[in-house]
Amino acid sequence: MSSTAAPPTPHRAPTAPETPLRRVPALAQALLAYVGVRALGLLVLSLWAHRQHHGVWPVLATQWDAEYYLGIADHGYAHQLGGMDGGNNLVFFPLYPVLVKAVAAVTPGSRATTGLCLAVAASLVAAWGVHAVGDRLHGHRVGILLTVLWAALPVGLVQWMGYTESLFTALAAWALYALLTDRPLTAAWLAVLAGLTRPTGIAVAAAVTVTCLLSWRRPRALAAAALAPLGWCAYVGWVSLRLGRWDGYFAVQRTWRNELDGGMETLRRFRSLLMYDSTPELFLVLVTVTLLASAALWALSARDRQPLPLLVFTGVTLLIVLTSGGVYFPRARYLLPAFPLLLPIAVRLARAPRRHRTLILTTAVLGSAYWGAYMALVWTGPP
Secondary structure: OOOOOOOOOOOOOOOOOOOHHHHHHHHHHHHHHHHHHHHHHHHHHHHHHHHOOOOOHHHHHOOOHHHHHHHHHHHOOOOOOOOOOOOOHHHOOOHHHHHHHHHHOOOOOOHHHHHHHHHHHHHHHHHHHHHHHHHHHHOHHHHHHHHHHHHOOOOHHHHHOOOOHHHHHHHHHHHHHHHHOOOHHHHHHHHHHHHOOOOOHHHHHHHHHHHHHOOOOOHHHHHHHHHOOHHHHHHHHHHHHHHOOOOHHHHHHHHOOOOEOOOHHHHHHHHHHHHHOOOOOHHHHHHHHHHHHHHHHHHHHHHOOOOHHHHHHHHHHHHHHHOEOOOOOOHHHHOOOOHHHHHHHHHHHHHOOHHHHHHHHHHHHHHHHHHHHHHHHOOOOOO
16 A cells, blocks of 8 residues: 555654553543543433433433334335335445344344444444554543543434444444555455445545545555445445435435535525524524534545545545435534544544643543433434
8 A cells, every 4th residue: 555545644743662461551542531431421311301300211222213224124125115204215235134134033122222332333333443543643641531521422322322323433443444554455344344434435435535546556445446346336226226216325315305506505504594683593503503513624634644545535535414305403423433533632632731732631521421411312413
């Protein structure tokens, strides 16, 4: 792989030679910190829900998108397009519901329990991958900070819900790590799985393909470049065959009123929420701030000369989210897997005085706990 795929690490501070034994404590710190942040969020949600006489289990395991995934695991996919009601389950990619069905068949408990347990397990694998990428590029401290920041995102509660964000982040993180460590075929197979998990799996495929095409003289890199998009293409093609029309998946997206419009709907929402709406929904303000901050962080990542695979993955993800004309409120969640956007913050926090770092992380963690409970119990729509 060329230097694009396995870039030098100029920002890593000089350290003593690493051994597996030296790496265990840093990884353990990252995973313990991750679990601590998410456990605090779950505690705040539970206390808030108790005061409202509201159950926590349905929120985490059976509502909104989780209900669709469980329905696919139980009954399979629709055979017809249907009307403009946003109810066609063909919009949801298959890997997660297939895993739920397969694991539930050999374990006790309901499929809802299985789905939630899979999401939590995947979140730990994702946190491990996030730490691995940060550690690879900038050392242990940045790896730990990057993991904590990803855990403390305002919509981080979704990582422990019956959704696909954790599974997708795990696949994306390890695909990027494989590219950084010169394993293109591993990255490509992980991209195939990511492409079967979420529509934005095409961003992982793009990262692998672009990176590997820059190493076109190497046969395995060319093979990886061709292989990476096949998971996404396979599902989109299967939906077309199932519905008997070439644009089947995109027609399903239109029934959810979700089409690419070049960003016109996003700009309209920005203008409405920031300039004209005197009493905007608090959660929509959070989504807007997240989108604007993400765009700024991508520009900062480019200025920091972040490795190409990371820039392509986050850039394509951000482009899809910003140019979508569909529903606005889930867009902060759509960006949750784009963890490399947090690298500029993690790097700067690692260099900051300890008291400043502690203050910022504490604010982020407490804010995440609040926003998670608010999103689940106050906001009336899906996360």
